[in-house]
Amino acid sequence: xxxxxxxxxxxxxxxxxxxxxxxxxxxxxxxxxxxxxxxxxxxxxxxxxxxxxxxxxxxxxxxxxxxxxxxxxxxxxxxxxxxxxxxxxxxxxxxxxxxxxxxxxxxxxxxxxxxxxxxxxxxxxxxxxxxxxxxxxxxxxxxxxxxxxxxxxxxxxxxxxxxxxxxxxxxxxxxxxxxxxxxxxxxxxxxxxxxxxxxxxxxxxxxxxxxxxxxxxxxxxxxxxxxxxxxxxxxxxxxxxxxxxxxxxxxxxxxxxxxxxxxxxxxxxxxxxxxxxxxxxxxxxxxxxxxxxxxxxxxxxxxxxxxxxxxxxxxxxxxxxxxxxxxxxxxxxxxxxxxxxxxxxxxxxxxxxxxxxxxxxxxxxxxxxxxxxxxxxxxxxxxxxxxxxxxxxxxxxxxxxxxxxxxxxxxxxxxxxxxxxxxxxxxxxxxxxxxxxxxxxxxxxxxxxxxxxxxxxxxxxxxxxxxxxxxxxxxxxxxxxxxxxxxxxxxxxxxxxxxxxxxxxxxxxxxxxxxxxxxxxxxxxxxxxxxxxxxxxxxxxxxxxxxxxxxxxxxxxxxxxxxxxxxxxxxxxxxxxxxxxxxxxxxxxxxxxxxxxxxxxxxxxxxxxxxxxxxxxxxxxxxxxxxxxxxxxxxxxxxxxxxx
Numbered sequence: 001x002x003x004x005x006x007x008x009x010x011x012x013x014x015x016x017x018x019x020x021x022x023x024x025x026x027x028x029x030x031x032x033x034x035x036x037x038x039x040x041x042x043x044x045x046x047x048x049x050x051x052x053x054x055x056x057x058x059x060x061x062x063x064x065x066x067x068x069x070x071x072x073x074x075x076x077x078x079x080x081x082x083x084x085x086x087x088x089x090x091x092x093x094x095x096x097x098x099x100x101x102x103x104x105x106x107x108x109x110x111x112x113x114x115x116x117x118x119x120x121x122x123x124x125x126x127x128x129x130x131x132x133x134x135x136x137x138x139x140x141x142x143x144x145x146x147x148x149x150x151x152x153x154x155x156x157x158x159x160x161x162x163x164x165x166x167x168x169x170x171x172x173x174x175x176x177x178x179x180x181x182x183x184x185x186x187x188x189x190x191x192x193x194x195x196x197x198x199x200x201x202x203x204x205x206x207x208x209x210x211x212x213x214x215x216x217x218x219x220x221x222x223x224x225x226x227x228x229x230x231x232x233x234x235x236x237x238x239x240x241x242x243x244x245x246x247x248x249x250x251x252x253x254x255x256x257x258x259x260x261x262x263x264x265x266x267x268x269x270x271x272x273x274x275x276x277x278x279x280x281x282x283x284x285x286x287x288x289x290x291x292x293x294x295x296x297x298x299x300x301x302x303x304x305x306x307x308x309x310x311x312x313x314x315x316x317x318x319x320x321x322x323x324x325x326x327x328x329x330x331x332x333x334x335x336x337x338x339x340x341x342x343x344x345x346x347x348x349x350x351x352x353x354x355x356x357x358x359x360x361x362x363x364x365x366x367x368x369x370x371x372x373x374x375x376x377x378x379x380x381x382x383x384x385x386x387x388x389x390x391x392x393x394x395x396x397x398x399x400x401x402x403x404x405x406x407x408x409x410x411x412x413x414x415x416x417x418x419x420x421x422x423x424x425x426x427x428x429x430x431x432x433x434x435x436x437x438x439x440x441x442x443x444x445x446x447x448x449x450x451x452x453x454x455x456x457x458x459x460x461x462x463x464x465x466x467x468x469x470x471x472x473x474x475x476x477x478x479x480x481x482x483x484x485x486x487x488x489x490x491x492x493x494x495x496x497x498x499x500x501x502x503x504x505x506x507x508x509x510x511x512x513x514x515x516x517x518x519x520x521x522x523x524x525x526x527x528x529x530x531x532x533x534x535x536x537x538x539x540x541x542x543x544x545x546x547x548x549x550x551x552x553x554x555x556x557x558x559x560x561x562x563x564x565x566x567x568x569x570x571x572x573x574x575x576x577x578x579x580x581x582x583x584x585x586x587x588x589x590x591x592x593x594x595x596x597x598x599x600x601x602x603x604x605x606x607x608x609x610x611x612x613x614x615x616x617x618x619x620x621x622x623x624x625x626x627x628x629x630x631x632x633x634x635x636x637x638x639x640x641x642x643x644x
Contacts, residue, residue, distance in 0.1 A: 011031060011092065017068075052303060056081045059260050061084070066267055073133055073146045121433070129148070130176070150179065156373060167279045256269075256281075323483070329423070343392065344384055347394050350394075379410045382411050420474070425517075426567030427481075433601040441478070441573040453543055454542070463495075499547065501540060510625055512537070512563045521616070522621050
């Protein structure tokens with residue numbers, strides 16, 4: 001069937017889960033197909049998390065068919081699998097705006113719908129949140145069930161087991177749905193994942209059955225009856241060797257595995273557990289990307305993607321030879337690893353997203369995928385560094401937040417040579433508040449021993465990585481999502497002097513200091529400024545820590561007007577560091593403006609739209625500079641050391 005010729009006989013009528021419950025069960029498979037068609041057609045135009053949402057269509061229908069949301073709370077771990085949930089909870093008319101600026105979020109969002117029980121976006125939080133809700137309801141003596149839906153990938157994180165352990169101890173009424181598809185973003189790794197996917201081989205089952213049968217038949221008089229009983233109990237015997245043991249040990253009542261694409265089985269199982277007391281775990285087996293062959297064949301590629309051709313599954317990409325920052329990082333790290341056998345790479349379940357696929361191919365013994373465990377990844381890197389290696393931990397900016405204490409306590413405190421490669425720094429875009437990389441300059445800048453860099457373009461990223469793997473202490477490189485500027489690459493890599501900025505343009509009226517992705521927009525803004533008769537000095541800061549103090553102080557004193565630009569929160573970022581420097585050195589009389597993100601969470605939308613909204617594009621920088629030029633300033637003829 002051409003998925004663009006969508007049959008919508010049932011779905012348009014489902015304005016809420018209450019209406020869904022009126023459908024006869026035999027029509028639910030048709031509804032599932034309609035939901036899949038709409039998701040595929042929409043995501044092909046907007047981009048988004050396709051495979052995760054396709055895999056839980058039947059599970060979503062069953063949950064809303066059996067439970068009574070929003071009185072019953074359904075918490076979707078991570079939340080990138082909640083597209084079917086949105087379609088069934090009154091958002092069909094807005095679903096075409098998915099992840100678009102001003103449209104509906106790609107993740108659950110409480111402000112968007114009463115059916116979204118919790119804002120989510122990072123993994124492994126659902127069990128803890130659900131237990132908190134269940135405990136709160138117990139205190140208030142309110143009725144209603146709380147259901148956490150968590151994937152087997154998210155269950156590799158320690159926080160999920162902290163929640164399970166506490167839930168078993170508290171013995172609250174809590175239902176956990178384990179969505180087991182053998183995947184997170186990339187195929188799951190680790191002993192726990194192997195445990196979930198392990199099955200008794202046919203040979204083992206046959207051997208076990210023969211031994212038990214032989215033993216039972218040896219009992220005189222009742223042997224045949226015992227064999228018959230054992231055969232009836234065969235499923236129970238096999239269940240003893242399943243993951244149920246683990247959850248039973250955590251004091252959960254374990255049910256499953258259940259086929260996650262058989263609506264009759266799902267509805268029957270969930271109906272049975274709906275009124276059970278205590279903590280319950282329902283193990284549901286699903287196929288990531290179910291119902292769309294390209295996504296089933298390549299669930300990693302269709303986990304999160306941009307626009308694509310719905311008929312073929314081929315991505316719709318603009319024709320460009322410019323590499324992305326992620327690709328440049330991956331290529332450079334392979335080169336560095338060839339030159340230095342101490343270089344090792346670490347990812348937290350995202351080898352594709354962080355550009356480490358080629359590294360894994362060329363250096364499998366030096367590649368470590370630790371699962372969705374950022375805290376463990378950082379301390380693991382510390383252990384590698386203690387053994388004389390040069391670990392590079394490639395973790396998205398927004399996810400490294402989860403390992404703040406490990407960065408502080410296990411790496412910086414010991415001054416270990418760990419490299420943090422922070423992809424998706426700055427505006428990330430359509431994934432919204434939970435994924436914007438707008439906090440890293442602030443949460444890393446104040447850590448002792450840490451060096452913090454941000455490249456202006458992809459070639460400078462290469463030099464920064466070279467600098468980082470040869471640096472004797474903790475060092476972080478923060479770079480943006482998407483394509484590079486398109487600059488030519490240097491033939492040789494060089495070490496950048498730690499803490500030295502780069503003057504890109506010289507002028508007299510205003511000093512503009514920019515960080516990372518803001519440098520080229522600042523240069524473009526100055527071109528327009530000069531058409532108005534003003535000249536500006538533009539500095540590529542390069543280092544947020546340590547600052548190039550002498551350069552900054554002398555240029556600021558000379559110009560009198562200073563504009564700092566960064567894709568980071570205003571509080572605690574690069575601009576704050578500059579103001580602190582002025583205060584510490586008693587440099588007064590300046591007109592200073594920090595152009596950064598105000599005290600807010602940045603919504604979803606394309607990076608271009610968001611930069612325009614928050615004044616971080618070239619026109620916004622120009623406007624800020626013009627406003628600063630209208631303010632009085634008192635330039636000083638003071639020299640602070642050498643800044644050549």
